[in-house]
Amino acid sequence: MSDQIINFKDALSILxxxxxxxxxxxxxxxxxxxxxxxxxxxxxxxxVIIENFFDFIENKSTFSKTLFDIISENCLxxxxxxxxxxxxxxxxxxxxxxxxxxxxxxxxxxxxxxIEKEIEIDNILEKFKSYTHPKPETIKHSLESVAxxxxxxxxxxxxDPFFDNFVYRNAENSEDFQKFKTVLGNAFLAEIAKFxxxxxxxxxxxxxxxxxxxxxxxVIEKLPAVLINDxxxxxxxxxxxxxxxxxxxxxxxxxxxxxxxFLFLIN
Amino acid sequence: MEYFLxxxxxxxxxxxxxxxxxxxxxxxLLGKIAILYPFGExxxxxYITAFEKILINCVENKDxxxxxxxxxxxxxxxxxxxxxxxxxxELEFQDNDEKNLKPKFTIDLANFMKNxxxxxIDTKLSEEIEYKSLKVxxxxxSIKSKIVLLENKKNIIPTIPEFIEKITIDKDQVISFENxxxxxxxxxxxxxxISFKNKIENKIFKSIEExxxxxxxxxxxxDWFKFNLYDSSYFHFFRLMFSCNLKQIYQxxxxxxxxxxxxxxxxxxxxxxxxxxxxxxEEEFNLKSKRxxxxxxxxxxxxSLSDLIKExxx
Numbered sequence: 001m002s003d004q005i006i007n008f009k010d011a012l013s014i015l016x017x018x019x020x021x022x023x024x025x026x027x028x029x030x031x032x033x034x035x036x037x038x039x040x041x042x043x044x045x046x047x048v049i050i051e052n053f054f055d056f057i058e059n060k061s062t063f064s065k066t067l068f069d070i071i072s073e074n075c076l077x078x079x080x081x082x083x084x085x086x087x088x089x090x091x092x093x094x095x096x097x098x099x100x101x102x103x104x105x106x107x108x109x110x111x112x113x114x115i116e117k118e119i120e121i122d123n124i125l126e127k128f129k130s131y132t133h134p135k136p137e138t139i140k141h142s143l144e145s146v147a148x149x150x151x152x153x154x155x156x157x158x159x160d161p162f163f164d165n166f167v168y169r170n171a172e173n174s175e176d177f178q179k180f181k182t183v184l185g186n187a188f189l190a191e192i193a194k195f196x197x198x199x200x201x202x203x204x205x206x207x208x209x210x211x212x213x214x215x216x217x218x219v220i221e222k223l224p225a226v227l228i229n230d231x232x233x234x235x236x237x238x239x240x241x242x243x244x245x246x247x248x249x250x251x252x253x254x255x256x257x258x259x260x261x262f263l264f265l266i267n
Numbered sequence: 268m269e270y271f272l273x274x275x276x277x278x279x280x281x282x283x284x285x286x287x288x289x290x291x292x293x294x295x296l297l298g299k300i301a302i303l304y305p306f307g308e309x310x311x312x313x314y315i316t317a318f319e320k321i322l323i324n325c326v327e328n329k330d331x332x333x334x335x336x337x338x339x340x341x342x343x344x345x346x347x348x349x350x351x352x353x354x355x356x357e358l359e360f361q362d363n364d365e366k367n368l369k370p371k372f373t374i375d376l377a378n379f380m381k382n383x384x385x386x387x388i389d390t391k392l393s394e395e396i397e398y399k400s401l402k403v404x405x406x407x408x409s410i411k412s413k414i415v416l417l418e419n420k421k422n423i424i425p426t427i428p429e430f431i432e433k434i435t436i437d438k439d440q441v442i443s444f445e446n447x448x449x450x451x452x453x454x455x456x457x458x459x460x461i462s463f464k465n466k467i468e469n470k471i472f473k474s475i476e477e478x479x480x481x482x483x484x485x486x487x488x489x490d491w492f493k494f495n496l497y498d499s500s501y502f503h504f505f506r507l508m509f510s511c512n513l514k515q516i517y518q519x520x521x522x523x524x525x526x527x528x529x530x531x532x533x534x535x536x537x538x539x540x541x542x543x544x545x546x547x548x549e550e551e552f553n554l555k556s557k558r559x560x561x562x563x564x565x566x567x568x569x570x571s572l573s574d575l576i577k578e579x580x581x
Binding site for chain 1 (some may be wrong): 399400401434435436439440441442443447451454455457458459460461462464465
């Protein structure tokens with residue numbers, strides 16, 4: 001059988017189709033407890049992630065938005081699947097995508113004297129398979145005649161960029177130290193706000209879920225400190241359980257691998 | 268009527284070139300462009316353009332010449348040099364400090380060709396790499412890619428598609444990169460899965476490293492000379508291979524013209540032919556000089572070429 005020579009235009013379309021079918025790989029999604037089909041990362045996407053590191057310094061964009069855009073572009077499942085992916089799924093997907101570049105990851109545990117170790121990303125992905133994604137939880141609190149119920153859930157990836165925007169937006173024109181303080185304060189409020197799914201007051205739905213981010217923050221600022229502490233406690237437990245999947249240890253030094261643009265720099 | 272009596276089967280391109288030796292006029296032109304465009308980054312492109320304009324005349328199947336890859340290009344030009352001039356390349360390094368010795372080297376060009384061929388084979392660059400339904404065949408970049416390589420010496424990633432010869436899909440669909448422009452190669456390459464690209468890049472990096480680290484001359488004093496496709500090192504080597512003593516060639520023209528040999532005829536002579544003619548004239552003069560020598564003179568009467576020129580001028 002003689003070879004069929006393909007021209008430039010056809011070559012592009014054939015390879016596009018292959019990336020949707022033959023090159024798709026299965027990625028484990030903790031919230032769904034099953035795998036989804038996802039296309040491999042392209043070189044262009046890798047460079048966008050790395051460029052994002054420099055954007056981050058300028059507070060223009062964030063890593064979470066870039067990663068969500070890439071996952072949305074590469075995911076071969078229905079849009080409903082993409083919309084329901086959580087930020088904890090993102091942690092698993094980030095390592096899954098990073099593995100496509102290389103299964104090896106060099107971790108620096110200590111700067112002086114230098115302690116480094118090369119780990120295999122496969123081991124992290126394996127841990128994620130036995131990890132249980134948090135289920136929604138409700139916190140109840142009574143204050144005089146007012147009964148407040150707060151439903152907590154892990155936020156969706158698609159919502160996260162709006163909260164990031166809130167965190168960095170107000171700091172853009174500030175001086176360095178002031179910028180640092182603003183970002184820190186905003187980050188705390190945004191973190192609480194995004195994990196709250198709904199609020200009920202005296203049994204009535206508040207409609208929190210439909211509010212804009214700025215309005216959600218205004219609501220959070222009005223909640224009693226004791227309630228915020230409870231919310232924060234649960235978020236901390238959830239996060240700590242998640243981070244166990246990518247916490248590594250060397251010579252009694254534990255390190256939680258940071259999921260940011262640096263993770264995608266291959267050395 | 269030109270005769271291209273020699274042929275060279277180029278191992279990495281699978282192309283046979285028919286060619287002839289360079290002639291005296293081309294030797295002079297090569298000597299002139301080396302003076303006109305001296306060593307230096309700013310002169311590289313001009314030198315390369317002029318160099319190829321001269322040497323392409325020695326090839327019969329010119330279209331095929333532009334299809335060969337860089338390693339075959341180096342092998343072919345070395346073979347052309349051996350056939351046209353000599354197998355040995357004499358080099359003398361000058362030192363700014365006059366007291367220091369000037370090291371001399373003789374490079375055996377046939378041995379250099381053998382080493383270059385062997386290191387290229389040892390890299391196994393052309394072995395196919397497979398990924399699911401895809402197979403990629405790599406090869407050394409075509410000579411059309413050499414400017415792309417020189418322009419990207421600080422970041423070689425954009426040059427990776429230049430190393431791809433073809434991609435085969437499902438065993439019978441072939442994307443041949445041979446006739447693609449660089450931007451088309453890049454676009455097709457960008458569609459490949461990143462883990463596959465990592466494999467391809469690793470193989471190319473390893474091959475380039477092996478080529479750069481090999482001392483191709485088998486001379487310890489020449490281990491500083493790195494054969495790097497991303498700089499102009501191989502053009503420096505061509506300059507050395509085809510350098511000539513222009514003054515001596517003009518003297519030879521003068522000598523042959525004195526024997527009523529037309530200058531245009533000398534232009535088209537091969538370099539070994541010119542040597543034969545010059546040696547015949549020398550012999551003739553030496554014989555005459557011996558006859559005119561008074562009896563009892565211990566000198567054998569032989570004269571060097573420059574002595575002969577003086578004789579004419581006198």
